[in-house]
Amino acid sequence: MTKLSVNINKLATLRNARGHNRPDILQAARDIERFGAEGITVHPRPDERHIRYQDVRDLKHIVTTELNVEGNPTPDFVALCREVRPEQVTLVPDAPDAITSNAGWEVVMHQQFLREVVAELKSFGARVSIFLDPDVNLVEAAAATGTDRIELYTEAYAVQYLANREAAVAPYRATAARAGQMGLGVNAGHDLDLDNLAWLHQQLPELAEVSIGHALVCDALYLGLENTVQLYLRQLK
Ligand SMILES: CC(=O)[C@@H](O)[C@H](O)COP(=O)(O)O
Numbered sequence: 057m058t059k060l061s062v063n064i065n066k067l068a069t070l071r072n073a074r075g076h077n078r079p080d081i082l083q084a085a086r087d088i089e090r091f092g093a094e095g096i097t098v099h100p101r102p103d104e105r106h107i108r109y110q111d112v113r114d115l116k117h118i119v120t121t122e123l124n125v126e127g128n129p130t131p132d133f134v135a136l137c138r139e140v141r142p143e144q145v146t147l148v149p150d151a152p153d154a155i156t157s158n159a160g161w162e163v164v165m166h167q168q169f170l171r172e173v174v175a176e177l178k179s180f181g182a183r184v185s186i187f188l189d190p191d192v193n194l195v196e197a198a199a200a201t202g203t204d205r206i207e208l209y210t211e212a213y214a215v216q217y218l219a220n221r222e223a224a225v226a227p228y229r230a231t232a233a234r235a236g237q238m239g240l241g242v243n244a245g246h247d248l249d250l251d252n253l254a255w256l257h258q259q260l261p262e263l264a265e266v267s268i269g270h271a272l273v274c275d276a277l278y279l280g281l282e283n284t285v286q287l288y289l290r291q292l293k
């Protein structure tokens with residue numbers, strides 16, 4: 057079974073546009089869970105342009121499924137995770153000025169750093185996942201960090217899906233299979249949507265969780281949040 061974790065960054069972007077509390081992202085998280093999602097994902101960035109550190113603290117009291125906190129493990133980010141103790145922490149190597157996540161970890165170059173961060177996060181009970189490009193050659197180095205899971209960075213899949221879905225999924229299938237053989241769990245995320253999600257799910261038997269935000273929130277403008285969450289869940293059946 058593949059779980060759907062809904063990324064609510066873009067709801068916070070909308071809220072921050074006016075400086076008040078509309079939409080109320082805590083209520084949205086409650087509702088998204090009530091509509092069937094199995095997790096809530098947030099990706100606080102240093103400039104707090106969408107999810108703020110205080111939101112993460114508040115969400116810990118609200119979320120009853122799984123809270124997945126994504127980010128670059130700066131000292132401030134690790135301190136936030138130590139305080140909040142989310143069920144899962146996903147490490148993403150995004151630069152402070154990045155518009156959105158744009159690469160997986162160079163796990164060989166950063167192996168020692170990641171090993172230390174993973175150990176620290178696991179010491180207070182978090183499951184740890186490492187954002188990774190789809191490349192079988194990276195899996196061994198990822199496993200050596202002690203991470204529990206990898207999150208496959210799916211932008212390249214999403215871009216290629218409409219032209220050639222078989223070619224698009226091939227490196228993901230190989231990387232997920234290798235991760236499974238090495239005892240790592242497999243998550244996926246970035247630019248997944250109602251067109252490309254079902255094929256990824258069918259092709260990756262190892263897929264434990266997808267985190268989806270941007271497309272899901274865009275779809276909800278037309279289809280409504282409850283209906284949209286259920287449509288995404290249906291792709292994972
Ligand atoms: C790791 C990942 O791919 C997502 O967290 C993505 O970065 C969403 O963040 P934004 O909503 O800021 O684009």
Ligand SMILES: NCC(=O)COP(=O)(O)O
Binds near residue numbers: 063247269271
């Ligand atoms: N980890 C990926 C995520 O949380 C959402 O990415 P996107 O659907 O907003 O591209």
